[in-house]
Amino acid sequence: MISIDEEYRVLLSAILNGGSDKEDRTGTGTKSVFGRSIQHDMRLGFPLLTTKFISFKCAKAEIRWILNGRTDIKFLNDHGVKYWDADYKRSKRIDGTLGKIYGYQWRNFNGVDQIKELIQTIKSNPSSRRMLVSAWNPGDFSDIALPPCHDSFQIYINEGKMDLLWRQRSVDVFLGLPYDIAMYGLLLEMLAAETEYKPGKLIGQLGDCHLYNNHLEQAKIQLFRVPKALPKVNIKEGLKLRYGANNFVYVPLDKDIELIGYEPHPKIKAELSVG
Numbered sequence: 001m002i003s004i005d006e007e008y009r010v011l012l013s014a015i016l017n018g019g020s021d022k023e024d025r026t027g028t029g030t031k032s033v034f035g036r037s038i039q040h041d042m043r044l045g046f047p048l049l050t051t052k053f054i055s056f057k058c059a060k061a062e063i064r065w066i067l068n069g070r071t072d073i074k075f076l077n078d079h080g081v082k083y084w085d086a087d088y089k090r091s092k093r094i095d096g097t098l099g100k101i102y103g104y105q106w107r108n109f110n111g112v113d114q115i116k117e118l119i120q121t122i123k124s125n126p127s128s129r130r131m132l133v134s135a136w137n138p139g140d141f142s143d144i145a146l147p148p149c150h151d152s153f154q155i156y157i158n159e160g161k162m163d164l165l166w167r168q169r170s171v172d173v174f175l176g177l178p179y180d181i182a183m184y185g186l187l188l189e190m191l192a193a194e195t196e197y198k199p200g201k202l203i204g205q206l207g208d209c210h211l212y213n214n215h216l217e218q219a220k221i222q223l224f225r226v227p228k229a230l231p232k233v234n235i236k237e238g239l240k241l242r243y244g245a246n247n248f249v250y251v252p253l254d255k256d257i258e259l260i261g262y263e264p265h266p267k268i269k270a271e272l273s274v275g
Contacts, residue, residue, distance in 0.1 A: 004040035004047040004181060004202075005227035011036055011173060012223045015211050022210065026273040030210035037206065040185070042199035045230025046259070047185040049178045051222050053267035055080070056259045059182035067115060067187075067239065067251045069107030071097040079254075083175075084145075086274040091145035099144040105135040107249075116249050119241050122155065122162075122195060131155040150180055155191065161200030164188040169207045174215040174222075174270055180204070186233065190252055193238025212273045221268055231262035 019031030040047045048054050061079035073088050073096060088098055107113050114133040121128050132155075135148040153166040166184045171177050185202050192199045211219050237256040241247050 001041045001044055003044050003227060003230060004038070005050055005230075007038040007040065008049060008178070008181075009051070009223055009227075011038060011177075011206075011209060012211075012219050015173060015209060016216065016219060016223065019211065024210070024212075024273075026212070028273040029213040031213070031216065032208055032210040034208055035206070036209050037204065038181075039201055039203040040181070041201055042185070042188065046189070046233040047181050047202055048231055048259070048262060048264075049181070050228040050230065050262075050264040051225040052178075053264045054178045054182060056182065056262065058083075059179050060186060060254065060257055062179070063183040063186050064251055064254070066103040066106060066183075067190075067249070069103045071099060071101050071104050073098060083272060086272060087145045090274060093145060098146070100137070100140040101144055101146070102135045102148055102150075105137050105140070105148070106133055109134065109137060110139075113249070115239075116241065116247065118155065119191070119239065119249065122157065122191065123241075126157040126197075131157075149176070150184075153184065153187070157197055160197060162188065162192045162195070162197040163200040163203065164191070165203040165205060167205045167207075171206045171209040172273075173209050173211050174219050175272060177204075177206075177209075186257070187239075189233055189235050190239040190257075193235040193252075194240040195238075214273065215270050218268045218270045225265050228263060228265070229261070232260045234258040234260060 015031050015033050019033050022030050022032040024030050058081045061081050065075050076084050106115055118131055121131050134152040136151040141147055149170045150166055150168040156163040188199050188202055237252045240250050242250045
């Protein structure tokens, strides 16, 4: 079994050694490949890259922000997440939100709470091929700071294991992808925590995979670092339905999620490209 660190290094190498030069909306320029897949067996550990420091605190805050249906920049800033600030400023919004972005779509897609329906389906019909959540809603693009990069995910259950596959149209491989991997790994752990299923495979289906030109040297540094042992995650309370007059989704609190044994290589500084 190949760990997520190795899968990630293969992708870095493919872009550095075979990527095509491509312009982008930020004006920075990229090296890009299209149509790649990565996967991780959760038995190997939690998929938080070890070849550079990744802030689990930020990844945890962002997935909780999304699952709670929030779109405000304040929650992110209060939890130390700053990488959405540039998109908020660029959008020239003045309402303190990023518009009808991920959390809004997951919890209120044309009036449908997709997370509630997903959990209900996992419990009532785990063989379903319709356990899919989408954030891609073109009708709302006029009220959104940035169309979703990771646009959907699907759950698959078989032989007592739960797999999660997410699809991503645009992949900032150096800065963004490590956090996307961690967020969806955490989502899989949270969904499995309150069921009889074990976390299985985490799979990413990736569209435009790119390294910005101002990240190339940093990527080379990371490529030649030796991966370390992956950490573990302890979920004290999972993502679940609470029953009552109005059934609602319980999203784990910060204290419900504990990271154990993370000892990565040092962080590698790189500038966020925005446009």
